[in-house]
Amino acid sequence: AVVEGVGDHGCEYMTGGRIIILGRTGRNFAAGMSGGIAYVLDIHSDFRSKLNTEMVEAGPITDPSEIAFVRGLIEDHHHYTGSELAARILVDFNRALPRFVKVLPVDYKRVLEEEAAKAAEAKRAEYNLPVVSGVKHKKEEKAAKLQDLEEAIGDAKAEKKRALVLDKTKGFMKYARRSEKYRAASTRTKDWAELSSRLDEDELKYQSARCMDCGVPFCQSETGCPISNIIPKWNELVFSNQWKDALNRLLMTNNFPEFTGRVCPAPCEGACVLGINEDPVGIKSIECAII
Known part of the structure; x- marks a missing residue:
């Protein structure tokens, strides 16, 4: 300026x-x-x-x-x-x-x-070539032998499972929020099904991996859901694929349907600590999937 x-x-x-x-x-x-x-x-x-x-x-x-x-x-x-x-x-x-x-x-x-010194050092290292020519050795490349034809065929489920080894400790930094997508208006207006398409189990694991287990999110309203710090507990259970235990943990709460109605507004997402500088954890999506 x-x-x-x-x-x-x-x-x-x-x-x-x-x-x-x-x-x-x-x-x-x-x-x-x-x-x-x-x-x-x-x-x-x-x-x-x-x-x-x-x-x-x-x-x-x-x-x-x-x-x-x-x-x-x-x-x-x-x-x-x-x-x-x-x-x-x-x-x-x-x-x-x-x-x-x-x-x-x-x-x-x-x-x-310090940054200038590091850049200069990196530049010197880039051009730090040996003055004496070395002895050239021929590389022998051996073709890998297949013991069985089945070894060459990858297991799609196993590959997918390996890809889903998620980092729970650093998940809030590594993974983006998975949001539910609205169904097409041409179809959702013809039935009484949910407005959006629910996330699948893999997407929910990504979602639960983002939870930092802070114990903070809870409904701030006077007539809301007094679940206190139980949210991170069922997030952890969903991440561990323990759906039955997650349901039991969720049923410990009382959602007061006579006050809140059928659809929870999920103000707990607004209290998510991750929401300070990133998109909050999709607590409502996980809760709906458990039910």
Whole structure:
């Protein structure tokens, strides 16, 4: 971003990105700044007195690539806004360059230096070829012998079973939510069956593998389903393919049909901890499948 001035607390708690400030700043600049870089044009030589140096360091711009980057952004700013200030700076950019102050968080600088060192090391390793030519050996490839023709024919069920060895510990990171799909309107309007198509057992295993066993989800409404932290327990049983036990666990709850009606609104999904930054576990889908 390019701006022509900021007030107090500019770039406070900034975590990333780049910003160029072509004018004055207010007090307490860069307080709590942990990432990103700010380039400030200090025309009146008073910027450092307004800078909060607790987490950042200030210095000139010396890297040619950074200088080109700053100039390019100012040119874009002038092109899109017609800024007179940007035009004056670009007319004599070399004169204005020493006035720029680069504000960089100390920890962010350390991370950038570590990444640059790793990239340089990887590049050196890529071209680290031996100077002495080695002895070439011929590779003998032996064809595998089949003891029986049946060995060549894969067992589809076994392959599928191996593919379904899911990671319950990291499932919430690895697997996406499986959602029920609505049936076609042309068919669902002609019967009294469910509105959506239920998930099959394999999809439900993916769904239950996403459960983090937090014990949090429960219906928050006053007349809702007081199942407390039983949800992760039956999710675990479904994942282990223990459907009878899952049903017994589910029947320990009381869904109060006289209050909630035939269709549960499933507010427990809204309380799912995974829903903070991902799609929540399909608790309602699993519950319907158990029943």
